[in-house]
Amino acid sequence: MYNRENQILEQYPFEVKQTAKGRGALICDTDKGLKILKEYRGSEGRAEFLYCLLEFLKEHGQEYIDCIVKNKEEKAITVDVDGTAYMVRDWYEGKECDTKNREDILRAVQQLAKLHKIMREFPQEIPEYLKGKNNTLLLENEKHTRELKKVRNYVYSRKKKNDFEQKFLQSYPMFYREAEQVVELQRKELERTDTDSIYGICHGDYNQHNVIFTSKGLIVLNFERASYDVQAGDLGNFMRKIMEKHNWNMGLGVDMLAAYEKVREMSIEELNQLYIRLAYPEKFWKIANHYFNSSKAWVCGRNLEKLEKIMEQNEAREAFLLLMKQKV
Structure with a gap:
């Protein structure tokens, strides 16, 4: 080698x-x-x-x-x-964005806004294979929602349920309702949204590992997954991961939105797209999917811990989402 x-x-x-x-x-x-x-x-x-x-x-x-x-x-x-x-x-050598450091987080969000703003001016024609389809996320969330029901039916049919399975059935109605509501909102948005206003070149993998602070300034790396898609997707993915780590702290969420819009103001359609990406219970689906595709005879205690954590966080999460909904 x-x-x-x-x-x-x-x-x-x-x-x-x-x-x-x-x-x-x-x-x-x-x-x-x-x-x-x-x-x-x-x-x-x-x-x-x-x-x-x-x-x-x-x-x-x-x-x-x-x-x-x-x-x-x-x-x-x-x-x-x-x-x-x-x-x-x-x-470049440097330190990754510290997800516990508020200043790092807000600078990373501002940098993303700068990139989005510049990439909207890219003059070259975008190859078709780089263009995301309007209904890709809707189809994905519809599939995830069907999978949630499948996992629920499987768990319900088990005679002897372990701690994780009991907790899953307890939390299922709340998160499944959220999933259905988001999918319905996506269908409506697909019918009325002018896609040209929400699409642009996206980084595709914007996370703390690809944001590096160096003596030369803030540097963003690894654009390999760049595509022409809904730019709010970059912000949504970054915000969701950060907010999960901060127990959906409303003040931090508001500051992240403000930091982005200080550089690049978002349209109502883009804010709706951001809301959709934050409102779908992605973490709940991931936990359910991991459980379903692993050995049912031995359920990792970490799954139970993760499930309990998102259940505890959901009130704060819903409060932040309600605030966002009022904004749009």
Whole structure:
């Protein structure tokens, strides 16, 4: 493997001084700064699009970003003799966004708003395979809701129920009702929303691990999952994970929304989309799905702990969602 990596790196216009394993990749100290070599699973066309997008961001104020380094043949990816594709990108050392640090969180939200604002100005035509479909999330949530009912029927049929199963049946009506209400709202929104107003290029995997604080400033990494979709999805995914860690603290939620809108104001349609992403009981579905697909003879105590936690948090969660609903 070492020789393979060396052979790949020899095809790039820099000299490698030292390498180290990290993040499932090879971090390289070169005469042109830190680089990272990582296996790439997408198409060549997607890689070229990503190269152009990152260069566009760099030209529009995002000076430090993990731009793709083209090889000596001016290609965004390099293919090994066995057909495995690799990509080299600029890399930076720093600390990840601290999910316990309010300032880190709000700066990360503002940075996301900046990226969304710039990416809406990207002039190139978006390839069809990068465009999300209007009903993708609706179909996904409809599927998850059916799965919840399936798990409920299975648990209900068991004669001897363990602690987790009893707690699941206790909490099921509340969370299932929430799921149905969100799916119904999604159907209505799909009929009346002007999709052009809510779509733009998304990061696709915006989380604390991809937001790095360095001496050069805040840097966002790993745009591999970038797509043309509902930009509120990026904010919703980030907010949900942070709010879960902070027991759905209303003040923090309000500050996160304000931090985003300080940079880029959201339309009513976008706020509705954000509400949908926060209101669907995603965590409850994940716990139920994990239980159903694991051994029923031995239920992990962690599942019960997670279920009890989201039940305890749900009052605060509903209070924040009610506040959001009043906003839209």
